[in-house]
Amino acid sequence: MSTTSCLHPKWLIPVEPRATVLQNHALVITDDIISAIIPSEQARLQYPDAVHTDLSEHALLPGFVNLHAHSAMSLLRGLADDLALMDWLNHHIWPAEKKHVSDEFVHDGTLHAMAEMIRGGTTTVNDMYFHHEAVATAGLAAGMRTIVGCSILEFPTGYANNADEYISKAVTAHQAFAGQAGVDFRLAPHAPYTVADETFRKIIKLADQLDISIHCHIHETREEIEGSLTEHGKRPLQRLHELGLLTPQLIAAHVVHANDEELALLAKQGVHVAHNPASNLKLASGFARISAMQAAGINVGIGTDGAASNNKIDLLGDLRMAALLAKAQSGNPTSLNAAAALEMATLAGAKALGKGDITGSLVAGKQADIIAIDLSALETLPLFDPVSQIVYAAGREQVSHVWVAGKCLMQERRLQTLSLAELGDKARWWQQRIIQQIA
Template sequence: MTQITCLHPTYLLPIEPDTTVLLKHSLVMEDEKIIAILPESEARKIYPTANHINLDKHALLPGFINLHAHSAMSLLRGLADDLALMEWLNEHIWPAEKKHVNDEFVFDGTVYAMAEMIRGGTTTVNDMYFHNDAVARAGIHSGMRTIVGCSVLEFPTGYAQNADEYLAKGIAAKSEFEHQQGIYFRLAPHAPYTVADETFRKIIALSEQHEMGIHCHIHETAQEITDSLKQYGVRPLKRLHNLGLLSNKLIAAHMVHANDEEIVTLAQTGVHIAHNPASNLKLASGFAPIHAMQMAGVNVGIGTDGAASNNKLDLLGDLRMAALLAKAQSNNPTALGAHAALKMATLNGAKALGLDKEIGSLIPGKFADLIAIDLSDIETQPLFDPVSQIVYAASRDQISHVWVHGQCLMFNRGLTRLDQEELLNKAHWWQQRISDQTPQ
């Protein structure tokens, strides 16, 4: 038996067409899909027996898409702060991961991160980590739309011994879980400085064979570029271009250090960018030329990176930061306006994942991945423009409702599928375990 639900917000922000704001319009969903958007009076007349939910203080919009995350690292939040990237990785994060990362750690940490993301309005996460099956199970358990990024490195970890084993485990996990609703897989070579040319060639071939996108850290730091010039004689992006990696299947995470010529290359090859403003600032990686990329036609979405380097999985907060940074970095106050920023967190992310026909905007036929934001608080009044208020003034605490596949995962700030007390107990257990085994 089908279930029809009518949502009645004050403002409905479909994202498509651009800059559209609908007043007193209702969204109708049947099971997992949006079936209609129409004036509220008509919705109440046509669907009198539906489940009607009044959102008269709210804006309704597509759920946020976190285009780059390491979800399980939520259990390492605050372990090593105020350090440069390579020191942070080599001396703190990788040693901690070697000690603690296993299937249980990844499942618990990913579920915990997903709870935080759901509370912040994120409905889709493009993840990159180890123990791919644990990430998939966490997505199923949490109800979040999950892209499992199958990490690939040349060196051993507790998960695999070499690049071929990482790849084999990723393909095996895809075969096991790919038919689960809302679970997708990508190959995720960690970075040009941790993956060899031959492995990149294998990844390109496997991407074609298994119809998998690719997700990789690229040009995150200036040191990465300096080291590549010494080792390969070319900048990392050029090396990857020569190998044939650049295409519309690739999501390049960070891409902080892109020059004018490289921005043209990104646009011509269709590479998508996952912009991570908070992580870039915290690790002092630099300022990504986002406005220049968008002016060149490069598709840019937004990510949080992991909680170990952010330290919040707060896409709404990072969205405001991205908009302000774009203005300052380009010396242009019109750069990345509120509507464009909101599109970056929704439809642009969906396009990067190849899911823009399914999610990212409120259009009949798409999946009902939705969030409602209460704009009645002191912090978001008076209200002249709901989009401006969401991007520049609202906080994630004002996100009141979340749906994924038409299933309500948060209602009036209460998680409906995950147990908050259980999550906190798990976090405290891991805190104690990691603290006991970490030298002071």
């Protein structure tokens, strides 16, 4: 038997059409689907037996889509700060991962990150890491919509010894969770500088066979481009284009350093970009040309990257940062206005994942992936425009409710699927273990 509930916010922000704000409207949920958006008075009359929830000081909007994350790295938060990317990776992160990363580490770290994401309004995460079954299991336990990116490299880690073994483990994990609602898989070659041409060819062929997409770090630093020119005689994007990687099935993470010709190529090929403003700043990778990307017609979403390079998994905070950086980088204060920025964090991310038909906006027929933000706090008053207030003034602590596919994951700031106390204990346990092995 179907269950119907009605949410009555002060403002309903569906994201599409862009910049739309509805007042005195209710969102009707039947089981896991948004079945209608109608005036509140009509909803109370039409659905007298439904559960009606009044959110009198809240904005209701689609859940955020984190388009690029390394969730399990939440357990490495603060381990190696204030370093350049390659120093950070080669001398700190990769050695630490080789010592500590396991099914248990990834499961605990992913749950930790997902609790932080849910508390900040994220309902979908596009992850990239190892121990794929542990990521999927954590996602199912948390109730988040989880995209498991299966990392692939040429060199050995504690998870696999070579590219073929990484690929084999990715296929096994994908098969193990086939048909499981709420979990999808992607092939995730780490970056052009860690993956060989032949491996990229295998990945492209396999992705086509399995009908899954690809997720890869691309053009993150100037050093990456210089290294490619030295080793291959061409820039990474040109190399990847010649290999056939640049298609609408690719999510390119970062793309900090791209010239006009490369942006035109990305747009022509339908590649999606995951913009990671906080991580790019912290690692001094540079300033992605978001306004130019959007002007070229590229679909751009927002990612947090991992907590080891951010150090917050706070998509609302990164959304504000993305909007401000776009203005400064382009020299145009009208660039990436609040409504466009909010779309980046929701519908654009959903489209990049091939899920724009089920999430990313509040539209009848889509899955009920919804968040409520309480805008009654002093920090968001006075309030003239709720969309601007969410993007430029609201903090993640004002996210009060979260639903994924109609299931409530957080109610009045209280997590419903995860225990903060247990997650805190686990984090402290891992901290002591890591400290002991470093010593």
